[in-house]
Amino acid sequence: MKAFSGRALDSVTLDSVRAGEVSADDLRIHPETLEHQAQVASQHGNPQLAANFRRAAELTALDDDDVMRIYEALRPRRSTFEELSEIADWLAERGAVINAELVREAAAVYQRRGLCR
Amino acid sequence: MGVGRIRALDAQRVNLDGFAVENPDLGLVALRSPHDPEPSLRLVDGRVVELDGVAEDDFDTIDAFIAVHGLDLDVAEEAMAYTDVQLARMLVDFAVPRQQVVRLIAGCTPAKLARVLALLRPAELTMAMTKLRARKTPSNQGHVTNRADDPLLLAADAATAAAYGFRELETTVPVLADAPSNAVAVSVGAAVGAAGVLVQCSVEEALELELGLRGFVSYAETVSLYGTEDVFTDGDDTPWSKAFLTSAYASRGIKMRVSSGAGAEVLMGGAERRSMLYLESRCVALARAIGAQGVQNGGIDGASVAAAVPNGVRELMAENVMVMARNLEACTGNDALMSESDVRRTSRTLPILLAGSDFVCSGFGTIQRYDNMFGPSNWNAEDLDDWLAMQRDWGVDGGLRTAPPDSLEALRRRAAEAVQAVYRWFGLADLSDESVDAAVDAVGSKDLVGDDALSVLNAARTIRESGLSMVDVVAALAESGFEDEAARMLAMLKARVVGDYLQTAAIFTEDMSVLSAVTDPNDYAGPGTGYEPSPARRKEIDDIRQARSVEDLRAEQASWASDAISVAGPGLVGTDPRDVVIGVSPATGREIWRTLSGLTVVDVLREILAGIEEEGCVGRVVRVNDTLDLGMIGLSAARLAGSGVSVGLQAKGTALIHRRDLPPLANLELYSVAPVLGRGDYRLLGVNAARHARGAIPEPAKNPYTDEAIEARYHTAVVSLIAVERGCCAPIGPDELKVAE
Numbered sequence: 001m002k003a004f005s006g007r008a009l010d011s012v013t014l015d016s017v018r019a020g021e022v023s024a025d026d027l028r029i030h031p032e033t034l035e036h037q038a039q040v041a042s043q044h045g046n047p048q049l050a051a052n053f054r055r056a057a058e059l060t061a062l063d064d065d066d067v068m069r070i071y072e073a074l075r076p077r078r079s080t081f082e083e084l085s086e087i088a089d090w091l092a093e094r095g096a097v098i099n100a101e102l103v104r105e106a107a108a109v110y111q112r113r114g115l116c117r
Numbered sequence: 118m119g120v121g122r123i124r125a126l127d128a129q130r131v132n133l134d135g136f137a138v139e140n141p142d143l144g145l146v147a148l149r150s151p152h153d154p155e156p157s158l159r160l161v162d163g164r165v166v167e168l169d170g171v172a173e174d175d176f177d178t179i180d181a182f183i184a185v186h187g188l189d190l191d192v193a194e195e196a197m198a199y200t201d202v203q204l205a206r207m208l209v210d211f212a213v214p215r216q217q218v219v220r221l222i223a224g225c226t227p228a229k230l231a232r233v234l235a236l237l238r239p240a241e242l243t244m245a246m247t248k249l250r251a252r253k254t255p256s257n258q259g260h261v262t263n264r265a266d267d268p269l270l271l272a273a274d275a276a277t278a279a280a281y282g283f284r285e286l287e288t289t290v291p292v293l294a295d296a297p298s299n300a301v302a303v304s305v306g307a308a309v310g311a312a313g314v315l316v317q318c319s320v321e322e323a324l325e326l327e328l329g330l331r332g333f334v335s336y337a338e339t340v341s342l343y344g345t346e347d348v349f350t351d352g353d354d355t356p357w358s359k360a361f362l363t364s365a366y367a368s369r370g371i372k373m374r375v376s377s378g379a380g381a382e383v384l385m386g387g388a389e390r391r392s393m394l395y396l397e398s399r400c401v402a403l404a405r406a407i408g409a410q411g412v413q414n415g416g417i418d419g420a421s422v423a424a425a426v427p428n429g430v431r432e433l434m435a436e437n438v439m440v441m442a443r444n445l446e447a448c449t450g451n452d453a454l455m456s457e458s459d460v461r462r463t464s465r466t467l468p469i470l471l472a473g474s475d476f477v478c479s480g481f482g483t484i485q486r487y488d489n490m491f492g493p494s495n496w497n498a499e500d501l502d503d504w505l506a507m508q509r510d511w512g513v514d515g516g517l518r519t520a521p522p523d524s525l526e527a528l529r530r531r532a533a534e535a536v537q538a539v540y541r542w543f544g545l546a547d548l549s550d551e552s553v554d555a556a557v558d559a560v561g562s563k564d565l566v567g568d569d570a571l572s573v574l575n576a577a578r579t580i581r582e583s584g585l586s587m588v589d590v591v592a593a594l595a596e597s598g599f600e601d602e603a604a605r606m607l608a609m610l611k612a613r614v615v616g617d618y619l620q621t622a623a624i625f626t627e628d629m630s631v632l633s634a635v636t637d638p639n640d641y642a643g644p645g646t647g648y649e650p651s652p653a654r655r656k657e658i659d660d661i662r663q664a665r666s667v668e669d670l671r672a673e674q675a676s677w678a679s680d681a682i683s684v685a686g687p688g689l690v691g692t693d694p695r696d697v698v699i700g701v702s703p704a705t706g707r708e709i710w711r712t713l714s715g716l717t718v719v720d721v722l723r724e725i726l727a728g729i730e731e732e733g734c735v736g737r738v739v740r741v742n743d744t745l746d747l748g749m750i751g752l753s754a755a756r757l758a759g760s761g762v763s764v765g766l767q768a769k770g771t772a773l774i775h776r777r778d779l780p781p782l783a784n785l786e787l788y789s790v791a792p793v794l795g796r797g798d799y800r801l802l803g804v805n806a807a808r809h810a811r812g813a814i815p816e817p818a819k820n821p822y823t824d825e826a827i828e829a830r831y832h833t834a835v836v837s838l839i840a841v842e843r844g845c846c847a848p849i850g851p852d853e854l855k856v857a858e
Contacts, residue, residue, distance in 0.1 A: 012611060014591070032369065033370075034616060048407070076350045113346070115178070
């Protein structure tokens with residue numbers, strides 16, 4: 001089992017924490033682990049949960065501020081259609097293609113339902 | 118006004134509750150509104166073009182998201198072809214495997230599932246819940262908050278809640294900026310109480326996410342869904358923002374569930390004339406669609422709105438079953454107080470407790486009502502013993518256990534001191550030892566000393582601005598001598614890397630194994646199957662702190678032993694016509710020293726003797742050894758008495774007056790309600806026995822009356838006392854006893 005940083009989880013111990021040798025990325029989930037969890041969710045009758053884990057796997061590559069920023073942009077009347085489209089492009093450039101699709105979908109529905117800024 | 122009978126009813130607590138006439142126009146309707154849509158689903162080329170009577174071009178955001186993401190289109194046509202009754206029966210029938218139900222319901226539209234659930238009667242809902250919940254092992258969630266956001270009290274109360282068995286703890290704040298401080302205090306306290314307790318801090322969506330990203334909470338729940346687009350938008354989110362939020366949590370390995378529930382749309386004036394059950398069905402379908410693993414519903418903040426209409430409480434349970442049928446974790450309400458009546462509160466929860474749920478309460482208030490910053494819960498700290506008794510009564514697992522009273526002080530102190538150490542370590546606040554002492558003993562925040570409000574706010578701000586993370590807190594705990602707790606908190610952080618607790622209905626055991634729909638699937642398939650508490654868990658359920666064995670009673674009685682009673686020789690027949698014998702039971706003055714009313718046997722005998730003497734007779738005490746039957750004790754004593762009159766006394770306090778010529782079960786006077794007999798009653802007993810002996814007229818004696826449940830309270834003690842008496846019985850003659858002045 002490895003963390004997002006690539007570090008083996010077994011090497012994260014109380015001693016290494018005390019020595020200041022544990023970074024935030026040593027305690028973050030790795031995208032491959034989320035892919036594994038997605039497969040487990042599929043096998044247990046919840047493809048939507050699997051899809052969520054696959055979106056999450058893409059989001060591991062984003063830092064906290066970007067995650068917060070995109071969440072905020074998706075809230076009602078925060079963004080224009082163009083701004084949402086730009087976010088979708090930005091996500092796609094970083095390999096977050098499922099999330100990019102989700103944001104594009106949102107942009108279209110927001111426009112139809114008057115939820116764009 | 119009206120007659121006294123109605124005035125008396127008006128004063129009952131149930132009449133503090135509000136009851137509404139059903140009114141679909143306002144959304145004040147539980148199960149079915151005439152304006153609920155007809156279920157429908159039309160597919161063209163694998164795309165949903167009509168959902169519950171709405172055409173694709175007219176889909177609102179909720180319809181649109183469910184249509185694209187929420188339904189299993191491979192089974193939809195098959196599922197929608199079943200009648201409502203057919204599906205309803207599958208939900209209830211334990212011969213139909215859960216998996217089969219879950220497969221079909223995944224293809225049902227919101228309107229369809231609402232209709233199916235509306236058919237289920239309460240007993241059927243109970244059966245459906247027993248079978249359909251995702252996790253086999255039930256558990257419970259508790260609130261830990263206080264008015265002052267006092268971190269010492271939060272920690273002590275979190276440790277206490279963990280000790281009582283809560284596997285998830287939810288905190289929130291009266292002051293938003295205090296959130297990071299509360300999250301740290303409750304996490305530390307929980308780790309002192311038990312390993313593997315999940316912690317969340319319920320605040321506005323963005324701040325809650327930030328707390329999660331920084332490691333301060335191990336799950337999130339304040340991700341609210343609503344059943345109409347307008348209310349959803351007023352809640353400042355859309356299905357897409359919520360879906361993204363759901364993935365954001367998962368991307369950091371944090372468990373989350375969404376919150377919905379009847380009444381929210383009604384309260385916000387946006388129910389669109391639909392029934393509560395239909396609107397909630399949209400929420401639950403959406404929860405599944407966005408990929409959340411679970412749902413907290415069953416009214417929640419709107420529970421009292423649902424409870425105000427006909428079938429409202431049934432609707433609350435139907436919502437929960439709906440979640441389970443969609444194969445999601447169910448956190449089944451029973452949190453916001455829906456009635457001031459203890460009877461209605463219990464009625465609302467009981468079927469869910471009996472069926473078992475992933476989390477029976479989505480917030481049992483583990484603290485005082487006034488300290489609950491979510492508002493009073495349906496169950497609060499004062500109800501803990503009731504809950505434990507209900508579990509034991511029914512032999513069901515409601516997730517709680519007895520926290521040993523003797524260990525609570527040390528536990529609370531360690532929790533408060535751990536927080537004190539962490540806050541000092543980072544220079545967040547210097548919380549005094551006096552404050553720690555107060556938090557340890559406090560029932561609630563009213564018992565705290567001083568006011569640390571400003572230092573709490575400063576501490577929270579420092580946590581938020583200094584970039585402090587939970588790893589730093591773990592290090593501080595370890596450096597301050599709280600290694601075990603530090604290890605427990607590190608284990609919770611590491612669990613995020615493993616990701617197993619992201620699966621449906623996951624909780625941790627105390628050895629950090631994950632119990633979830635994956636590792637602990639509910640396999641109920643009728644009697645003899647499904648969840649059965651392990652022997653160790655059964656013992657926890659059975660062994661409440663108030664339970665007493667014969668041995669406990671013997672020890673308790675021994676503590677009242679006295680040398681005022683001694684054997685003077687064999688009990689002999691008297692010849693003096695003024696001789697009145699008090700015959701006592703075999704255990705009197707040997708193993709039993711105190712009557713049910715709390716008087717000592719010595720005091721009772723002294724009162725009877727004084728009463729006899731007062732009337733010019735002479736009393737003596739004889740212990741009858743060969744029977745514990747009070748009639749026979751009295752008769753044996755009467756046959757020894759020169760006057761032919763006796764008093765019979767069982768050590769537990771029951772007494773009578775007997776005469777040697779009467780049959781055993783007859784008597785002259787009987788004092789049967791031992792728990793309420795006082796000194797005066799025994800004095801009068803002596804007086805009347807002497808009057809019978811002299812042929813004078815006795816005083817009329819009345820058994821004292823009480824409308825309390827005397828029998829319930831004393832039956833168990835009586836059974837034990839009789840067992841002790843039986844152990845003292847022997848086929849030997851009576852002893853003359855001396856009672857010291």
